[in-house]
Amino acid sequence: MQGLLGISYKPNRIYTHLNSLSVWLFVYGTLMDPEKAERIFKRSPKAKVAFLPKYEVVFNKEGLGLGNPNIKPGERGVWGVVYEIDEKDLQKLDRISPKYERKLVRVLVDGKECEAWVYIAKPEFVNDNLKPDRSCIEKMIKGAKFHGLPEEYIKWLESLLATI
Numbered sequence: 001m002q003g004l005l006g007i008s009y010k011p012n013r014i015y016t017h018l019n020s021l022s023v024w025l026f027v028y029g030t031l032m033d034p035e036k037a038e039r040i041f042k043r044s045p046k047a048k049v050a051f052l053p054k055y056e057v058v059f060n061k062e063g064l065g066l067g068n069p070n071i072k073p074g075e076r077g078v079w080g081v082v083y084e085i086d087e088k089d090l091q092k093l094d095r096i097s098p099k100y101e102r103k104l105v106r107v108l109v110d111g112k113e114c115e116a117w118v119y120i121a122k123p124e125f126v127n128d129n130l131k132p133d134r135s136c137i138e139k140m141i142k143g144a145k146f147h148g149l150p151e152e153y154i155k156w157l158e159s160l161l162a163t164i
Contacts, residue, residue, distance in 0.1 A: 022084045022085065023084075023085060023086065024050075024116035025083045025116060025117050025118070026116040027083060027143075028118075029057075029140060030068075030143075032081050032140055032143025032146075032147060033140075036139065041089055045084055045089075046083065047082065047083050047147055048081065048109050048110065049079070049080075049148060050081060050108060051080075052078040052107045052108075053108070055105075056071065056074030057069060057070075057076075057078050058070050058071065059131075059137075060126050060128050060130055061099065061100075061125055062125050063136075066134075068136055070121040072120075082114075099125040100121055101119070102117050102119055103119075104118075105117075132160060137157060137161055137164075
């Protein structure tokens, strides 16, 4: 199967190396920034590079007049990170992210398919006519480099900065 920019991935088997009280959270936006993650979770959660097929990154979530990161169904695929967190962390994110809804998706981690929670903007907060927020893209690039996402994906993010 082909992902973003022709990067191949192959679904394998369910990824089960989680503590029994833990869940995976797939992040693709500013929460990839390790400093932001540490502020929110009060620790640096265990992280792994992950790929979400059949979605694409867009900047259509309303935020102070600019577009914040969001995902929608698409062919490109989304690179990001899965954090190992617990139910209390999810409940906290539900409270501090009221414009997003939590959805269970299947991501690829280490070539294996697993379930992870992801936050997607609620439809009433989506506007496809927004200009991307430069600071959001910069945080995404910082997080992508920190976590070792594919260079092609980082270059794609960097190319977005040239368009705004």
